[in-house]
């Protein structure tokens with residue numbers, strides 16, 4: 100199966116490598132083209148523009164930072180729309196809002212092609228290990244055709260129905276994650292400032308009802324004030340913003356998420372956007 104891949108950031112690079120290693124023919128593009136070189140060494144072809152990749156491949160996956168990037172790659176010059184046509188499929192795995200996804204879906208459909216949104220749960224390590232959770236929605240036939248690729252990229256994929264449902268599910272999940280990370284960070288700071296041993300707090304949490312892989316994985320580094328980026332904080336804040344916008348539209352009160360978002364915003368102002376989202380701990384500490 101030949102697949103195009105647009106966007107070789109933390110996630111896209113790991114995902115494209117997995118496809119290559121599993122025998123897919125992969126043609127890659129990244130805005131900063133030099134990031135394609137590592138993939139070329141592993142056997143990928145390089146497309147010099149998104150439209151060149153679309154022209155070559157029946158299926159193209161995108162993994163881009165945010166709504167602006169997802170729209171730009173589709174609608175701008177040399178973008179996806181210039182070459183997408185009947186018989187081709189476009190699969191956007193970026194985390195965006197349902198409005199962005201719907202805009203892309205409408206434009207792709209007008210060209211006679213198929214569209215699937217398929218954002219993912221799971222970060223850098225699960226991406227490297229093919230252990231993502233895929234939240235797909237849109238064209239069911241295209242979903243069925245993509246199952247072999249999803250089986251390489253993830254441990255489980257869900258088909259959630261119409262376009263928008265994948266985006267919304269992803270934002271709900273990340274809103275919960277951001278709020279949890281914020282509460283966890285406050286707890287670590289409160290423990291430290293009140294004279295408790297923070298490692299003991301981690302041990303206590305891990306034996307109780309709120310034990311979870313995120314606290315277990317990130318906690319020890321956070322105690323050391325180390326935040327190597329797996330999920331960049333700027334993307335977590337984008338997801339809080341988009342989830343809050345969704346809640347605004349349908350009048351769902353989310354005071355906890357709104358408060359957490361304020362600290363993620365503060366962290367971005369303090370130049371922590373490229374650190375891991377666990378750096379919200381550092382912003383609370385300051």
Ligand SMILES: NC(=O)C1=CN([C@@H]2O[C@H](COP(=O)(O)OP(=O)(O)OC[C@H]3O[C@@H](n4cnc5c(N)ncnc54)[C@H](OP(=O)(O)O)[C@@H]3O)[C@@H](O)[C@H]2O)C=CC1
Pocket residue numbers: 105106107108109110111129130131132134162163164165167168171172192193194195219220221222223329330331334335
């Ligand atoms: N990291 C994680 O743990 C997870 C991330 N996600 C989501 O996946 C997506 C990608 O995340 P991640 O890989 O971490 O992000 P990165 O910031 O590492 O990579 C972002 C990618 O988007 C590209 N990009 C940014 N702006 C533009 C633009 N205007 N036009 C074209 N390309 C652009 C970047 O290109 P360039 O290299 O040129 O800057 C890069 O390829 C995001 O939506 C994120 O929320 C989902 C699950 C987990």
Ligand SMILES: O=CCCC(=O)O
Pocket residue numbers: 194219220221222273330
């Ligand atoms: O969007 C990023 C999610 C990160 C994770 O699920 O660990």
